[in-house]
Amino acid sequence: MPLTTIYTDNTSTPVIAGDYGLKIAKAGFDVLTASDSDLLFNSSWPSLQIVAVITDTTGSPFAHGLTFPPLVMATGPVPRPVDSTYIYGGTGTVVVYNLDISVDVDYSYTTKTSSSNTYDPDYGIKMVKDGESIDSTDLRDYLVHSRCGTPLVLAVKNTSTSTYTVPTAPADYKGIQYTQKLGYPVFVFGYVKAGVANFGSITSPIGTWHVSPLAGQSYPVTATNGTISQLFITPPTTTDASLVILRTPMFATTNTVNVVF
């Protein structure tokens, strides 16, 4: 949904990268002074990690195994609401990531331009899954491999840091807004927290986080122009909202192809 009005961004909840962990610089760079875009690996990067891939054929709620509402990606057109225990709605396969969509956070240190990297098989870090060979050529066998990158979290924003309410709406119609500064498309996922049971006609309890798609003609809809993204709540029907903003890996080169249909 296009933006119609620009408001003010949420206040920031910055996460400061701790001076501890594991870093690996690209060849030719000093790990002590290299910027993030000159690193192969940094354990402080808010990388997406996969908790589970679950296929459900029953249509009943099933536990994701975490203690917070996680980022969940479903296959198929049916959105999958989540809470701190269960995934609701429909059947199909879902990928569960280790990212809490309910906690406000900003990772300003990931707002760096991506750079390219020439892969050297003899340099970096790799860790293979239990039972797999360290010499495997199938990247699915690895827990971590510095040849690869993951989407990185730029921010998760909710109404705890809101700075505006929707004009002409009741005073508690808080809005959230985030402006990304990378200059190229990022992935924005919007959610609203249900204040009523069975929100959106999906069997689910109060407190479930429901997908707020970018395309739609009825609430909830996440508005974005690719740079600025917005979402608002409508108490008591919805009591919180979340924008999850993810960027491409730190080393990723643009591959643009033009096609005429």
Place this chain on the structure above:
Amino acid sequence: MSDYGLQVTKSGVSAPSSNPADLIMTTKFPFANIDPTLSNSFRTTNISISRDPVIGVTTLLTYFAHGYTYIPKVWGLWTVGPYVAGTFPFGIVNVQSYNTYLSNTTAANFQLSYTVDATNVSLYIVNNDPSATPFTLVGVNIQFTSLVFVTDLQAQNYL
């Protein structure tokens, strides 16, 4: 899970911790890897519409090889625009599943969707405008930004 790996906890939290919420990083969970050595792992496909698809027929726009021999997880972001008066309302849209749906009215709509098989990512469009003079899509520019993950969709659980 075997007793090996790396774990970095959040500041103020003692390592090791079995609570995923305490962790910045753990090799207990595989990273949602994308292989940049495969050229289509990150890709922006710009599609210029020069002809209208047959009304009501899901039509292939284009496709590209993802580089794997299995069905990988793919994220796709559709960007459609700009808005032209008298045509479908456009804006940046996203797919959190494999389809997206844009409509001017309940009846007049068009859908953008993508599918993934063991070789290709395929992009589709269908114009469902049932009116006698359907909205044209000629002149529309559509952008599909995609990430192709190493991950397949086989059941797996790392908790």
